[in-house]
Amino acid sequence: MDNINFKALEIREVDNKFERNIIEKEINDLPEGDMLVKVKYSSLNYKDALSAAGNRGVTKNYPHTPGIDAAGVVVEDQSSNFQEGDKVIVTGYDLGMDTDGGFEEYIRIPSEWAVKLPQNLTLKESMIYGTAGFTAALSVYKLLASELPGKKVLVTGPSGGVGSFACSILAKKGYQVTAATGKTDARDYFNNLGVNEVISRSEIDDKSGRMLLKEKWDGVIDTVGGNMLATAIKSTKYAGAVTCCGNVASAELPINVYPFILRGVSLHGIDSVLCDKKLRTEIWDKLAADWKIESLASIGKEVGLNNLSKNIDKMLAGNSKGRIVVKL
Template sequence: MKAYVVEKIEDKFVSGVQDIETPTIEENEILIKATYSSLNYKDALSSIGNKGVTRVFPHITGVDVAGVVENSNSKDFQKGDKVVVTGYDLGMNTNGGHTEFVKVPASWAIKIPKGLTNKEIMTYGTAGLTAALSINELLNNNITQGEILVTGATGGVGSIAVAVLSKLGFNVTAISGKEDKIDFLKALGAKEIILRKDFDIENKRPLESEKYDGVVDTVGGNILAEALKIVKYDGVVTCCGLTSSFELNTNVFPFILRGVRLIGIDSVECSIKKKEAAWEKLAKEFKIDSLEKLTNEINLEEIQEAYKTLLEGKAVGRYLVKI
């Protein structure tokens, strides 16, 4: 079978498409004939040997995959079932979705809900799942209308969050460092766009005027710290990324004076039930009509160039990998 493989040769990491043997499944495992995968920032880090993501080489990247069960050693899945796998160790130290056949523990897989095709669910992918989990936290904490700030808005998670929140009737303000993508964000439904250079500034004041009912933050760092200062009383902020920084230099005033709640979002190890609920939302009330606008469809041979774009911070929307 063909697979996108990363190898460590001496002190360098090289990657590309190779022909390798199809894996054999064991008890409580399934073999998936992949139809689509996607690219995520974590995949790009794995491709350059980031030890926080991958330590086992040679390695197949791809932290998510959708396809059809080819063979099953699990009572929960039969040959022909359409399934999706995201998170857990897939694409990290377990071979991932950038290959024709993927072996995974059956406990990682979810049957694709009605209302989503294999292509659609991988257009969402891990990014869409993360966006849905973030939006669910807003709704579950009584943020059901009003003003929402989305950071890193042209990225995978951010762009899907903008589109879904707009569909749900929120007034969305998007932060982006890409001035040439203002029209793209407006097409997704953003009412206002703030350029990163105008927001990511040094500000020593502990609080600012209340502006947003909620925030979907995908970047961390100073942008998250500044966003916390302008959330309204009893507001909710979700945090799922660190492309700006893993550090958060803030103060307690938003939390003790305004009752702001900061909620971490993890799509990797969260329960299957939580993932299933998020996918059901994306198949129904969260489903957006602008998926094609978000999608750059590529094949296995084009992954290497796409990784460069991701690592340089130039990616817009989602990369869908047709297997």
């Protein structure tokens, strides 16, 4: 392909400060990989905001272009796994971490990182889901594969991207969803997600020190970790299951073995980064078909590269709402 110029958001360290600028790059500037993709849409995630702020726990080397999600059209693929013109979704692996990500008009990646866009899903819709929607769907998948004893499921962190999508998918599948949140006044929002009950997160933050608590939940999707996860596990019914995918409350888990050896509770860790390609494809197919959210278009706010930096600032300040879709 010709060495054309294109636009990208670049994060560069200057005098111990991190600056964001829209720059022009060339195809030859891209990292090694057997697939070249023209990016049509990306999305803004908290991990992207951290990378854009110079967080070395996310991105080690700068200058860098964030964007852990990308959706676009294959320009060339040396592996022959895809054809020119195929529409693909790229999430996970090292995209946007230390490999330049979706906040640029072209990406070059290993072809195994890509999944073909399913029928009944547009490129923009795939980025409204993004890593958050994929993680939520993977959590639901693992939960339902556990053959829960009943239909009552607790979701923690339900106002976040993963929690919101999890609530909507579970409700669509006929489960009775309880949302544990610090935003109990936002009942209309949770009702629109299909939530049956809204409780204060303080109700699942038990500090009594008891080994087991009253059985309440057939299943739990936890996005926050810490003592709330421990409380949820202790409150899960016999043969119930819990998934875990976040640590915003804490990375520590103050738990004992009794829920597992006396109630047979299962705990499933959710990793959306290195998820098996076959399972990754199956999850995207579900998000495009029977798990597809009818109100998906209303969830995503579209911005361009020129407006991306101020949306990053809003996210870092905790003032971001909904899903931010980046049109390249």
